[in-house]
Amino acid sequence: MDPNRIAETLQNDIENGTLSPGTVLKQERLAERFGVSRQPVRQALERLLVNGLLTKRSDRSLAVNGLSADEARDLSQIRISLESTALILSIPHLSQNDLRKAIRLNDDLFEEENPAIIEELDIAFHQTLYAPCGNDRLLKMIAELRGEARRSYHRQPPGSQARKVFYEEHNDLLAVCNRGDVNKAIEIIENHIGITSRQLVQSPENGAPQ
Template sequence: MITQTLRDEIEAGSLLPGTVLKQEELAERFGVSRQPVRHALERLRESGLLEKRPDRSLAVTGLRANDVRELCQIRISLEVTALQLSAPNLTASALRKARRINEDLYEEDDPGILAELDRDFHAVLYGASGNARLLAMIESLRGEAKRAYALQPKGSRPRTAFFDEHSQILDALSTQDIKTACDILATHIGVTAGTLIPIDQPDKT
């Protein structure tokens, strides 16, 4: 429970990059001894969400520029492939469902629900691909970018761009212009990765 709660808070942006997590404070918060807290922090460190600082404390990590580039490249490759496979099989009903999800996404205040709506939107677009393994890989990688949703509040320019890019993809799909839809999707993923995911640490060379 401790591990998942802290993971959710990091991914939602409640715990920002650089935040130091202290065992004694967490033990008091969760009403446990330091041992389960120590184990939870170690699991988060192993997963890359925490890093050890020179003073041996553990702090929330930010995504480095190189991490973002790699994630972006892989996501574009996989998600464009999924859309290419799925698009010829998408029904008018599926596109209407995606539009309704996108409208809800535009109005949502909670970053956690926003993440779920975005996942649902893309799941509709890729759902007719017929490749379950590909979809599982996409879902796993999308989880690494959850912190992005806390940085696009309702009414902000990033949220509007997010909504507009989704709408453009749907417009292209509605006319069976799959190439344009895939091009917009690639740009959409690149913009999201490049401007919304926190990059507060230099590359490691």
């Protein structure tokens, strides 16, 4: 396996929460995992370091980087701006079929255990509500930024308070969209994204080695 493939796999593990912030990446273990020598692993780790997904610790080891409070705040502010704009443009054009589809997706999301499938369902839920905005570039930007928040899906196990809040906020958003209440929809999405943002703040430098 070449360094690009290794880097892509590790990046996916970081973004989906399999490798949590603070996790120390050991070249020997990764070489065993991928069935390669340490050289391609070292090259892959260097690329992730340059891309900001890893941080070099005081002992020169590499650990998974998390978002700082400021970075999480900045991401939240941009997402709120873009997703609020999408709602403003889309709500007047949402059909009952759109809303029924979103209800089904949210119900499936509430019961799902696999974080990867939760992510797919959540993306589909918001895409259903935003798609009628008719602005493809806006939708693409939203999708890219939502990718940076993937770790939050691992912090909402079934039966948890976080999952319940997640589900209920979606239902509240559906209700106000159905009424055409744009201002209330923006208020809900601001709070919804704010909760996700707080879940992304990096952990202390004490992660387990990988």
